[in-house]
Amino acid sequence: MKQIQKNDKIAVSLVGTLDNGTVFETIDELDPLIIQLGDEGTPKPIQRILLGMQAGEMRKVHLEPEEGSYGIRRSDLIQEIPKTQFTSKIEPKIGLIISMNVETAGVNHQVPATIVELKEDSILIDYNHPLAGHPLNYEITVIEINAS
Numbered sequence: 001m002k003q004i005q006k007n008d009k010i011a012v013s014l015v016g017t018l019d020n021g022t023v024f025e026t027i028d029e030l031d032p033l034i035i036q037l038g039d040e041g042t043p044k045p046i047q048r049i050l051l052g053m054q055a056g057e058m059r060k061v062h063l064e065p066e067e068g069s070y071g072i073r074r075s076d077l078i079q080e081i082p083k084t085q086f087t088s089k090i091e092p093k094i095g096l097i098i099s100m101n102v103e104t105a106g107v108n109h110q111v112p113a114t115i116v117e118l119k120e121d122s123i124l125i126d127y128n129h130p131l132a133g134h135p136l137n138y139e140i141t142v143i144e145i146n147a148s
Contacts, residue, residue: 001054002145009036010050011144017137024131032143043068046138058141065133073133080122092123100125 004010011032016025027033035042037050049061065072086092092115100113117124 004037004050004053004142004145006051007036007038008145009034010142010146011035012050012140012142014138014140017139018131019135019137024136029141029143046140050140050142053142055142055145058139061138061140063136063138065135068131068134068136070129070131070134070136073128077127078116078124079127080119080124082122086123092118094118098125100127102127 011034012027013029013032014025014027015023017023035047035050037047043063045061045063045067049059053059083092090098094115094117096115097112098115099110102109102111111127113125113127114130115123116126
């Protein structure tokens, strides 16, 4: 039976969980994830466990924050913004995810940010991805090798 080799294109299903068991991602076999081994978009530890697997085989992998797609939590991505920058249409609440305009290299982008603290005259927002800083667990099943 064929084993996955470097540069193979494969179809996988997976379940991603946090250490406390919370499921953050599910991809089933009816709509699988297509991965090109060697692609930069797939974390290296996941690519390593896929090598040598066969269709129908399942493996588990644990990724520390610095190994995963979301990385570590960065304190420079937490900013304090004056309440006056918010419109009256938005009722700021802790945990609310809002869309913020951010300029990068002269280009404006809409990015999500989470309100983490309400102060008297300002609001603390966090631009980190909600999964940043969390160890991630994946249960990956190979569905097809050399998927199209």
